Amino acid sequence: MTGITLPGGSVVERAEVPIPEPGFGQVLVEVRASSICGSDIRAIYREHLGSGAEAYQGVIAGHEPCGQIVAVGPGCTERAVGDRVVIYHISGCGQCAECRHGYMIGCESESRAAYGWQRDGGHAPYLLAEEETCLILPDELTYEDGALVSCGFGTAYEGLLRLDVSGRDQLLITGLGPVGLAAGMLAKAMGVRTVVGTDLSAERAALAVELGVVDHALSGTDVAGELSSLAGRHGFSAAIDCSGSGAGRLVALEHLRTWGRCAFVGEGGGVSFDVSPLLIHKQVTLYGSWVTSLRHMEDLLELLPQWQIHPDAIVTHRFGLDQAAEAYRLADGGQAGKICLIPTQAG
Structure with a gap:
């Protein structure tokens, strides 16, 4: 073969x-x-x-x-x-x-x-x-559903489980590649009330809106003002970085509210930030999440038909x-x- x-x-x-x-x-x-x-x-x-x-x-x-x-x-x-x-x-x-x-x-x-x-x-x-x-x-x-679950959707689901997202949350997704799209789709099924996504690519941002996996999608590098407006006075309660870039990770942290939760699932690269104002003083919880477990993947396969996803x-x-x-x-x-x-x- x-x-x-x-x-x-x-x-x-x-x-x-x-x-x-x-x-x-x-x-x-x-x-x-x-x-x-x-x-x-x-x-x-x-x-x-x-x-x-x-x-x-x-x-x-x-x-x-x-x-x-x-x-x-x-x-x-x-x-x-x-x-x-x-x-x-x-x-x-x-x-x-x-x-x-x-x-x-x-x-x-x-x-x-x-x-x-x-x-x-x-x-x-x-x-x-x-x-x-x-x-x-x-x-x-x-079969394509299954292939996507075997890594990307499993990765997104695990990150959302770490964040314990629910209907109380406004979620920010940085990076609207396949894992970011998966995160938006699953977050909505898990009850998240507002999902906002960002990506450097206008094409990927448009696709996220077209698929209905986010409520708002922003593209480019100058999105801070629009994000602040969409998040409201306090910021997002949860964020997940799917970009694997330092810039994306920084955007996710910068727009969290006090006591916010953030998960990094995008692989590669690094990030540099001022720890006191972004993490310590805001009492933010930061998770690293790597793929998922057999049990959680099996759970996800059971949930997808129930969610009609x-x-x-x-x-x-x-x-x-x-x-x-x-x-x-x-x-x-x-x-x-x-x-x-x-x-x-x-x-």
Whole structure:
């Protein structure tokens, strides 16, 4: 079969590999959708960061896969041929404290391996997965819905859970890429009364309004005055940075009210700010949130049909594997919504 690898330098390559056979506790998944994540662009496509959790090992890319099980290995007890599954994109040791709490993303073992980073991912017709990382995709959801939940929507949901958002809140989202769009969509379902988003891209701000995931969207760098007006005299009660930029993080902190809550979920970069006025004197709570847990992802998959939400609403472009280079170039441009590779789709 043909898979997609990312050698760095903004290059996409094709690799011919055999269809794998499942071993003990493993399943073979026919991939129906494999979406592109901003972390793929930042840490693999442009250049290999090469250390820790972001060490790319030259494997088939794609850490947001969803598909149907076509074969099971010995020892599998929970999943069967025909099951539609979302794949939690980290395979952990299952024994450390983080794994036992369902946060395989934080697995402390050297055996930790992320699909698409240290083991083959979803940019191929088939994927070999550990049974314990496969969550059932409800019948009401599409394969693209599932692919988006496997990372981006799960990440947004976890950040909103940390913030404990509800109908009492006005929420500010900095960064209206796919994770920011997901945060807006989920925040509204969780009862947030007003959602305001910002992004450098006018196209992404317009898309957020068009999709109805925010009440107001601002674009550009000079948005402080408009944000202050929208937030009212006291500021936003909660903010989530999905931009991964220092400027976005600073905007999120600056427009919080006293006793506000802020979550950073956007990866990469840094931020510098005056701690006393922005954090200490305002008694702000700042959370770092990294992906989500197996339990929370399973909860989200159950809630989406109840909320009548389809994550695939934010997909703006779909490509076959033979168009992967074009798909990655578009994703790197930072103007589109979510981009999905469909392994069964021909160019």
